[in-house]
Amino acid sequence: MTDQFEPVIIGFTCNWCSYRAADLAGTARIKYPPNVRLIRLMCSGRLDPTFVLKALSEGADGVLIAGCHPGECHYLEQNYKALRRHRLMQRTLAQFGIEPERVRLTWASAAEGAKFAEDITEMVEQVRKLGPLNWPANLPTKPVPVGMVAAEIPVLSEEVA
């Protein structure tokens, strides 16, 4: 192992497209860097912005959000809601002093294992360049309560209207 910075990225995927793309990348033995750890949601629309903040505050250097392509959402249009939230999250994070590129939104259909692997590779390189976020070290020493829900972060609740 070299001294190169290895970022840790949390990836949120949807059950129908992007998680399957990740499965397909596996079945096809397509290689990508091991820096991304995936979480399955039913839909990218399920992504509560709290999840992103939680991941960054727990030590992730970046967050990848992957849904079905626009127009191909299993739930008709909920990936558009993820798109809206992503825009808002990027603006909010910028105000926190966090580079918006640390939270990336991408689309991958169930057939796009290779594309998803490419997206991951690209994002890992991008976050590697940005360097460690190291948010936990800058947090107050008080423990973050487990099971913190959206309501406790009022700044993020406005976008849903």
Next chain:
Amino acid sequence: MTDKTQQERAGEERIGVYVCHCGSNIAGVVNVEAVAKFAAEDLKDRGVVLARDYTFMCSVAGQELIEQDIHEQGLTRVVVAACSPHLHEKTFRNVCERSGINPYLSEMASIREHVAWVHTDKAAATAKAKAIVNGAVERVLKNEPLEAIRVPIDAATLVVGGGIAGLQAALEVAEAGYDVYLIEREASLGGHMAQFDKTFPTLDCAACILTPKMAAVGSHARIHLFTWSEVEKVEGFVGNYTVTVKKKPRYVDEDVCTGCGICVEKCPVMVVDENFEAGIGYRKAIYWPFAQAVPNLPVLDPDTCTYFIGGKGGCKACEIFCPTVPNSILFDQKEERVSLKVGNIILATGWDLFNARRIPQYGYGRLANVFTSLELERMCNAAGPTSGRVVLRDGQTAPKAVGIVHCVGSRDRNYNGYCSAICCMQSLKLAHLVKERTGAEVYNFYIDIRTPGKEYDEFYLRVMDEGVHFVRGKVAEVSDVPIAPSEEGGKLYVQVEDTLAGLQRRIPVDMVVLSAGLEPRHDSAEVGKTFGIACSTNGWFIEKHAKMDPIATMTEGVFVAGCAQGPKDIPASVSQGAAAAARVLSHIRQGELALEPIRASVLEEQCSGCRICNGLCPFNAISFVAERKVSEINAALCQGCGTCVAACPAGAIQGSGFSNEQVLAQIEGLLRDVAQPVTREPVTA
């Protein structure tokens, strides 16, 4: 939701962690022993009481291992680190259920598809696998016992597409005694198979084996035919779909018309039939696609009918000569919409022929005597435009030399990368038919000959023995221009590199046949969207699993059959049609189906009635209850996407199966190795 902290819960739960080797699939890259050791030691304070690694967790012995531990060690929750949950989540949930634990108190950690198969650095892969297991352990602590949602299955079935796959599927379901609605876009059943002359490798006449099936479907009391119709809208879910079918006007009264054919005979308009006759034959403005059409009803094409073109005036020959009372011709017939209730759907929508004009160097559409394979099929067909004679475009001259070009639009990075599966055998069949009927010299220009079916290779040998020539090489160009003094005009020259002989050849022929590949239907993406299923990058419908479930789709209750799922020959299409029917019958016989209990619900005492969620649901499952000033979710309509859960500013919407608590805990677990100690709860056992 409970008030217990994660720590308290970890204290009273007994979690078993099982790390699968999957032979060497996982163990070859991930140090499975180290992962199990990590779970047993480092996650002891998180409730893990035992962790094992085992060769194949999904095997009977692997499952028994878990069952035994549940009984003997008193496990209350189970984590299996193995393949994707899309493969074996059900398997391990069943193990839990059999052993008396709620099946939803288990969790899978995907360390094969998401780790072992995609990474090469063993240390990094093992570290990632540990993190994923850690995430699954934290998540499983937050899992709530759930009950599957049971939905009744409507026994009526929708089959879309009346080609051989759809016919087979419809017959199987109907024969079992259940109603089938068969929707066909064209005027008759039959699909592409009806266009062919002979079928490989047995050289059965296509019509002779297809039309009895068409007739059986057409006359079956349980099968309700909708030809010249398309599915417009699909609502609902497995067991309970509402399908809107658009019946295009055929301008013929289906209830009165006897199919006598006098209208067709009297119609004075002749147009080129681009559809059934592949552009080499004619039809009338009112016509049957072919003689054995089912249903035996003509259809009037308003785009070519004199009466319609003339702004509804003139001609009316069909109406004048129609002998039925009342008259069967209905010039004022309108589009109709029919609503159908079905429990399951089989999509057998077939394929489109690759447009050979897209390869200009092969000259199709520019050089008269370049034909597509489908044109030659029609020509060979005794009921076709030339009554079975193989002739040049002049309609008279029999060719003395014929070149058949394989892989046109298939196995070609410029067009389609995939193999169309049937063209080798089709080309061999056409070579045989041309030889038989004209005695011409026949050249097959191929990249590879692919004959992996029952008696297919034997047929290849037979065609070789018949004296058909085989030149291995991709054709560069088909030209009608002589370039050497020895070359005469009026011929077609096939320029090809003979890769076996290692030389360029230029072979003069009279006729070139392009074995065009199979493509997904031009509107497959749109159709997929209507039925809630996806297409592969090539455009074929995606099956649930490429190998283990090539019949179901990701949408429960929607199945695929035939070429809609990928290129295949007739026996494979028939098999898949029957298989899809078997799956539907299994649903029907079960009476009701258990669905994933992933649904959202509102905790009324926390709901402020802000109604933010109301507009977010695409299924209109959320409504505002004015009396109580809260929002309410209709569980029957909710599909479980969770968008409202994420949006609720009060955290008042619970998403079962994917709750905030579960996801947040999983994040913590996934990042345990990188999180600073300050962000973690103190660990005391």
